[in-house]
Amino acid sequence: MRSFLNLFGPSPFTALQLHMQIVSRCVQLLEDLFSAIDARDFIQSASIAESIRKLEHQADIVKNDIRNHLPKSIFLPIDRSNLLEILSMQDHLADNAESVADLVTMKNLPLPEPLKADFMLFLKMSIKTFKTVEEIISELGELLEFSFGGVEAEKVKALVNDTSMKERETNIALRGLLKGLFNIEEDLSYGSFYLWVRIIEGITEISKLSERLSSRVRMTLESE
Amino acid sequence: MTLEFVLMGLVIIAGFYMAWNIGANDVANAMGTSVGSGALTLRQAVLVAAVLEFSGAFFFGSAVSETIQTGIIDPNSFASQPLTLACGMLACLIAAGVWLQIASYYGWPVSTTHTIVGAVIGFGLVFGGTDAIQWNNVSYIASSWLVSPLLGGVLAFLLFSLLKKVIFRAKDPIGACKRIAPVLVAMMVAIVLPMLLFSHSGKYEPSFLQGVFICLASGAISAYLSLLALRRTFVKGRSAAHPQMVVMAQMESAQHALLQATPLLPLSMQEKLCNLTEEIDNLKHEAKLQLSESVPDTHAQHMLVEKVFGFLQIMSACMMAFAHGTNDVSNAIGPLAAAISILQNGKLVLNEAIPTWVFALGASGIVIGLATWGWRVIETIGKKITELTPTRGFAAEFGTALTIILASRLGMPVSTTHTLVGAVIGVGIGGGMGALNLNVAKEIFISWVVTIPAGAGLTIFFYYLISTFVSV
Numbered sequence: 159m160r161s162f163l164n165l166f167g168p169s170p171f172t173a174l175q176l177h178m179q180i181v182s183r184c185v186q187l188l189e190d191l192f193s194a195i196d197a198r199d200f201i202q203s204a205s206i207a208e209s210i211r212k213l214e215h216q217a218d219i220v221k222n223d224i225r226n227h228l229p230k231s232i233f234l235p236i237d238r239s240n241l242l243e244i245l246s247m248q249d250h251l252a253d254n255a256e257s258v259a260d261l262v263t264m265k266n267l268p269l270p271e272p273l274k275a276d277f278m279l280f281l282k283m284s285i286k287t288f289k290t291v292e293e294i295i296s297e298l299g300e301l302l303e304f305s306f307g308g309v310e311a312e313k314v315k316a317l318v319n320d321t322s323m324k325e326r327e328t329n330i331a332l333r334g335l336l337k338g339l340f341n342i343e344e345d346l347s348y349g350s351f352y353l354w355v356r357i358i359e360g361i362t363e364i365s366k367l368s369e370r371l372s373s374r375v376r377m378t379l380e381s382e
Numbered sequence: 383m384t385l386e387f388v389l390m391g392l393v394i395i396a397g398f399y400m401a402w403n404i405g406a407n408d409v410a411n412a413m414g415t416s417v418g419s420g421a422l423t424l425r426q427a428v429l430v431a432a433v434l435e436f437s438g439a440f441f442f443g444s445a446v447s448e449t450i451q452t453g454i455i456d457p458n459s460f461a462s463q464p465l466t467l468a469c470g471m472l473a474c475l476i477a478a479g480v481w482l483q484i485a486s487y488y489g490w491p492v493s494t495t496h497t498i499v500g501a502v503i504g505f506g507l508v509f510g511g512t513d514a515i516q517w518n519n520v521s522y523i524a525s526s527w528l529v530s531p532l533l534g535g536v537l538a539f540l541l542f543s544l545l546k547k548v549i550f551r552a553k554d555p556i557g558a559c560k561r562i563a564p565v566l567v568a569m570m571v572a573i574v575l576p577m578l579l580f581s582h583s584g585k586y587e588p589s590f591l592q593g594v595f596i597c598l599a600s601g602a603i604s605a606y607l608s609l610l611a612l613r614r615t616f617v618k619g620r621s622a623a624h625p626q627m628v629v630m631a632q633m634e635s636a637q638h639a640l641l642q643a644t645p646l647l648p649l650s651m652q653e654k655l656c657n658l659t660e661e662i663d664n665l666k667h668e669a670k671l672q673l674s675e676s677v678p679d680t681h682a683q684h685m686l687v688e689k690v691f692g693f694l695q696i697m698s699a700c701m702m703a704f705a706h707g708t709n710d711v712s713n714a715i716g717p718l719a720a721a722i723s724i725l726q727n728g729k730l731v732l733n734e735a736i737p738t739w740v741f742a743l744g745a746s747g748i749v750i751g752l753a754t755w756g757w758r759v760i761e762t763i764g765k766k767i768t769e770l771t772p773t774r775g776f777a778a779e780f781g782t783a784l785t786i787i788l789a790s791r792l793g794m795p796v797s798t799t800h801t802l803v804g805a806v807i808g809v810g811i812g813g814g815m816g817a818l819n820l821n822v823a824k825e826i827f828i829s830w831v832v833t834i835p836a837g838a839g840l841t842i843f844f845y846y847l848i849s850t851f852v853s854v
Contacts, residue, residue, distance in 0.1 A: 309683065
């Protein structure tokens, strides 16, 4: 009878959802991070950055565990490469959050007052895009039940459209922010300017990746 | 005490032990999936198994038992030395019991059916020569071992694909579920009933027309009853189509159609079309905001569908227990009946019905094994299989039970476990399972190759052991 039990392999879908939960905590800490920066509390920001790094490492551990337990002999209801791509993209999200945290804590980098409103809006939009794709991943269990089709697939498709919508809005916010940044370029040191450009790039990458991840999930759906 | 009397006693004990073993280790495979999915509690599973295994074994186990009793070894080949055959049957039972104990200790996927058949063939070959075996029966049996997992898989695949198409792809899963459940109930009743009615083992043998009528009528009645039951359980009506999603889908197809047309048009028009598609995109976004946020609660729908199938799975669990009883009891009482026939008649008599008390012995052995040890194994399996939700479990169990009942009807001894594995893989191929470890199929192949020589070898060993005490 043990052979019968061995038939059921560990479900990668629940593992994916677990991984996403860790990534989510990691990415959403960015909001706290930049609030601390805005309040010029550099000790707090350093400790939040440390938490982000820890979470990213945890995510890596879970990712490797999933990859180690998906040999070719495991039969999956969707394309194996799709599943692995989804995992990889999720992990990149955490990686991006970590590199943003590293950049911000490279030195004591205060948030320039004229940029504050635009920046916070931009950050918020990017994280909203992420949250939408997080919702998609949390629907994976239901998708499995409905065999990646039917009403559930329609629901996920609507969420995918939503994610692209939000990504576009993030880009609009990005353009406004960059304009503002170039307006004050004389007031910033070269180092600080460079860091802000890289930070903004990292946050943009989060929303871009979220949109790509949502498309990947869309590709696993069976209906039109 | 005469030799025959002692041998008779030993054979009965061995047969009972074999039956106990089946109840203790094998029944769990039949019932574990229902406990794992939550369709039955452990208590209910044990009760269902007790009642239905007994009925299956007692009332419908004869075809397969006769195959093992007189269908493998040619009775005439041992006509001059009937006691040899009787001791051989005893050796088979002991060997099979021992092999199964070893295999469960190490967790090997060994089948009771394969073991006992291997043991009987082994004994016949070694002590009777190649002429002692009825090779065309054996080849039928061997092919049934190959066909049963495949058939179980195909049936489960078809059934789950049906469920996928009708329920999970529907706009209204709950409504679809309510419509199809009575049909499935009717199917179960209408397919299983003829196999039982026309099995020649009951005293009541209806005519073909009577049989058809009974099946259709019971199918219709059970369908109607389930319809009533469903109506009472769900006060919630059907899930209405959601305006937001309908609009989204329609706008997307408009967009798609325009994009299809674009390459066919001259460049000047292509730009205009692209602007149009962009407009539609913006409208989609606005529509989402304007329409009510009535996203369907798919999770609730999912729960309800599984709840309905929880009930259906109770029926398929009954089918499983019953089917298992019809097929596996023969593993215990086949050799037992052969030995008894020899000891009572001086030789192995063909076409003599196996006495009722032998069936009673086998059936109660199974139930006692279940009650004393088997429930623990069911509990273990049930705790570990949580991936098999009722819809999937139902499809797998229905496919398995149908295959096994068919096999029992044809007198073919097959492995319940292997058929169930085939069925679950069938459901997996239909897209129903999260992850299936196909290495199990490899393990099963290996167990086929190993079990038969092992069973044969142990039988020979035990025969020599017995023959030192008995002069044959």
